[in-house]
């Protein structure tokens with residue numbers, strides 16, 4: 001069945017791959033599933049035609065037959081559940097891969113998103129300058145144990161999985177902050193994710209979308 005995802009018509013990052021459709025594109029590329037994209041303007045995001053698919057008026061969404069999903073983590077999980085290549089067949093290994101998806105979204109991403117809050121939502125507040133170092137320290141409190149756990153392994157738990165896909169896409173948001181470079185094994189882990197042909201194809205597709213090329 002035809003798969004259609006939504007993405008920004010023009011991503012504010014100019015195609016750096018930071019918007020969350022990139023992780024869905026990546027998952028679809030990893031499992032070899034073709035997909036269409038419905039690009040949306042910021043105005044269209046808030047229109048009823050889209051809000052009926054995502055009550056928060058955001059991208060990405062995922063349509064396949066009469067299934068309609070929002071929430072990039074849930075979309076990647078659905079893809080991983082229904083197409084081979086992102087979750088191990090062994091039951092315990094599969095459960096651990098899903099555990100790492102949740103860890104990325106619930107234990108690591110929130111502290112990283114605080115950077116965006118301080119920069120864009122609170123940038124004009126007198127206290128935002130002193131808040132940023134606190135945000136950075138809370139991110140380090142998450143990256144330290146993650147770095148220790150990964151050690152010199154290639155991926156978080158054996159073969160590359162949806163858990164790594166989500167974790168790498170979460171850590172990519174740190175690129176500009178410089179914090180990732182304080183943890184060389186995490187920086188190398190992210191680079192391994194970016195070097196995957198499926199990621200390269202996903203990145204190229206979102207860049208072409210963002211730049212209209």
Ligand SMILES: N[C@@H](CCC(=O)N[C@@H](CSCc1ccc([N+](=O)[O-])cc1)C(=O)NCC(=O)O)C(=O)O
Pocket residue numbers: 011012013014018019020021045057058059060070071072073
């Ligand atoms: N939890 C949801 C969050 C979805 C979400 O944040 N969507 C954003 C785009 S990805 C987040 C994002 C946005 C922009 C950049 N950037 O660098 O320009 C990076 C990431 C969106 O639609 N924003 C428009 C709105 O809320 O009105 C999910 O994972 O799907």
